[in-house]
Amino acid sequence: MLELRPCCECCGTDLPPASPAARICSFECTFCATCAEGVLRGRCPNCAGELVRRPVRPADRLAKFPASTERKVKPQGCVAA
Known part of the structure; x- marks a missing residue:
């Protein structure tokens, strides 16, 4: 089951479980x-x-299987792989 992490690892933008902006x-x-x-x-x-x-x-x-609340953000931001 997907964790549905709460934010962008690069910039820390909030990504709620229903966000169409999450990748x-x-x-x-x-x-x-x-x-x-x-x-x-x-x-x-x-x-x-x-x-x-x-x-x-x-x-x-979502009520039965809630999204993760653990925020993972790279302090240095991201660069392309």
Whole structure:
């Protein structure tokens, strides 16, 4: 099950569970659309994997299976892989 991490790892922008701006790789590294499409050019800086739109968990499932609250932000920001 996806963690639905709460923020962009590059810039710290909040990404609520229903955010259409969240992008993830196959390891669930999480970025905002601005960072993913800009500086990262669609590639995860951690694994070089493709960044795709994160699916939205339905509200009734979110109540039973809540999103993560653990924030992971790179203090130095991100650079392309």
